[in-house]
Amino acid sequence: MASALWFQPHMDEPLRICTLDLRMRALARRLDFALRPELLPGEAL
Numbered sequence: 538m539a540s541a542l543w544f545q546p547h548m549d550e551p552l553r554i555c556t557l558d559l560r561m562r563a564l565a566r567r568l569d570f571a572l573r574p575e576l577l578p579g580e581a582l
Contacts, residue, residue, distance in 0.1 A: 538564055545570075 538561070541552050554565040555573040559580070565572055566582075576582070 538568065541565075541570060542568065 538554075541554060545552050551571055553571040553573050554561070556562055556565070557577065559577075562572055562577075562580070
């Protein structure tokens with residue numbers, strides 16, 4: 538996440554975080570990153 542936060546201002550497009558880790562996904566959402574896959578089976582927003 539630290540790398541994504543550093544790179545994001547230097548990118549032409551928004552970064553997408555690709556992870557299956559639920560804690561990482563929750564953090565990415567709190568930091569307003571798009572996720573891939575968008576939603577995991579059984580995952581609540």
